[in-house]
Amino acid sequence: MTNMDKLYEAVAARxxxxxxxxxxxxxxxxxxxxxxxxxxxxxVRFNQAIVDATKSVAGCFKVQIAYYESLGLDGLNAYKxxxxxxxxxxxxxxxxxxxxxxxxxxxxxxxxHFEGDFEADFITLAPYMGxxxxxxxxxxxxxxxxxxxVLVRTSNxxxxxxxxxxxxxxxxxxxxxxxKLNAMGKSCMGEHGYSSLGLVxxxxxxxxxxxxxxxxxDSFFLIPGYGAQGGTAEDIAQYLSAGNGxxxxxxxxxxxxxxxxxxxxxxxxxxxxCVNMKEAIKNACDRL
Ligand SMILES: O=C(O)c1cc(=O)[nH]c(=O)n1[C@@H]1O[C@H](COP(=O)(O)O)[C@@H](O)[C@H]1O
Numbered sequence: 001m002t003n004m005d006k007l008y009e010a011v012a013a014r015x016x017x018x019x020x021x022x023x024x025x026x027x028x029x030x031x032x033x034x035x036x037x038x039x040x041x042x043x044v045r046f047n048q049a050i051v052d053a054t055k056s057v058a059g060c061f062k063v064q065i066a067y068y069e070s071l072g073l074d075g076l077n078a079y080k081x082x083x084x085x086x087x088x089x090x091x092x093x094x095x096x097x098x099x100x101x102x103x104x105x106x107x108x109x110x111x112x113h114f115e116g117d118f119e120a121d122f123i124t125l126a127p128y129m130g131x132x133x134x135x136x137x138x139x140x141x142x143x144x145x146x147x148x149x150v151l152v153r154t155s156n157x158x159x160x161x162x163x164x165x166x167x168x169x170x171x172x173x174x175x176x177x178x179x180k181l182n183a184m185g186k187s188c189m190g191e192h193g194y195s196s197l198g199l200v201x202x203x204x205x206x207x208x209x210x211x212x213x214x215x216x217x218d219s220f221f222l223i224p225g226y227g228a229q230g231g232t233a234e235d236i237a238q239y240l241s242a243g244n245g246x247x248x249x250x251x252x253x254x255x256x257x258x259x260x261x262x263x264x265x266x267x268x269x270x271x272x273x274c275v276n277m278k279e280a281i282k283n284a285c286d287r288l
Pocket of ligand 1: 020022064096124153154155156200201202224225226227228229249250251252253
């Protein structure tokens with residue numbers, strides 16, 4: 001069974017919410033940090049409380065490495081401890097590293113994030129340099145069941161700068177990227193009908209949602225943009241297939257949920273936000 005199969009089953013069991021552990025030190029509630037601990041150690045305590053509170057309603061977790069790298073070695077220790085803590089729960093974990101280099105360098109990134117200290121179930125990749133920036137990860141995908149999510153049509157306003165440009169044949173650049181990646185993903189299909197080569201499709205632009213979902217039926221989607229970036233449950237539902245076939249990330253919306261729930265402890269508030277998000281997406285899927 002591939003990690004993508006496990007992710008499919010996790011979504012079937014607990015829903016599509018992907019809890020984004022993009023933990024900036026400033027997100028820790030007042031009075032939470034202990035002065036005798038480092039910033040990284042305090043972030044790990046915060047993450048552990050979030051993981052404990054949300055794992056029963058999370059399809060997966062996503063750990064965004066920049067938040068940890070920015071703290072140097074203390075942060076990289078916190079990154080590893082966070083990954084290990086999530087892995088011990090059995091809930092799938094995506095390392096959001098957005099790597100995009102070629103050849104031997106990409107092989108080194110694959111080694112760095114698919115084995116050893118920073119081993120994760122999935123990683124995110126940026127395909128601008130071409131398919132030879134994705135291929136070096138495939139031995140881990142095809143032989144060890146690892147998974148990748150590759151940027152196709154992103155959630156940010158800058159998606160319009162390159163991704164929406166039109167080709168001579170009428171397709172968008174993102175269609176061409178998606179078509180090539182979808183074809184490449186046929187080499188690593190799982191039991192549940194999804195390739196281990198997944199696509200990142202932002203949930204903030206909805207005009208083409210139905211078309212994109214229909215075009216890539218066997219591609220699992222990582223769908224960011226819910227909450228803080230304005231994506232709604234109605235928007236997101238269109239990128240799922242009967243509530244599965246994708247995971248929906250929210251980072252600030254979950255980590256900072258306590259700021260919108262006065263008097264509620266931060267981990268409880270994160271749990272409440274996950275439940276609300278899961279219910280809203282389920283209801284929107286049921287209405288489709
Ligand atoms: O690959 C991603 O995860 C990603 C792709 C994309 O198109 N848009 C996007 O926001 N992301 C990530 O998703 C997360 C969104 O965080 P929030 O906006 O706080 O929910 C961040 O970790 C982003 O780096």
